[in-house]
Amino acid sequence: MRLIADGTTAASRLVLVNELDTDDGYVFELAGPLFLAVGDRVSFENGDLVVARANGERLRPVGS
Numbered sequence: 001m002r003l004i005a006d007g008t009t010a011a012s013r014l015v016l017v018n019e020l021d022t023d024d025g026y027v028f029e030l031a032g033p034l035f036l037a038v039g040d041r042v043s044f045e046n047g048d049l050v051v052a053r054a055n056g057e058r059l060r061p062v063g064s
Contacts, residue, residue: 003036007043007052011036020049030063 003011005020015036020028028049036042039054051059 003042005042005044005049007041007050009041010054011038011040011042013038028063030061032062034061 003009003015003017003020005022016033017036018030018033020030020042022028022044028044030049034051036051037054041052043050043052049061049063051061053059
């Protein structure tokens with residue numbers, strides 16, 4: 001499944017993520033799997049993955 005990591009586009013279904021690839025060839029590998037719930041939004045800030053939950057919570061999952 002293709003996820004758009006623009007911080008605006010919400011996940012349309014429950015997704016299990018362990019790695020994210022960007023269009024410019026950057027790969028972010030999570031330290032452990034992460035469930036994205038419906039409504040979660042993902043973005044990259046200063047090279048870090050940020051997950052904005054629908055309830056307003058913000059997560060910064062560990063990875064590289």
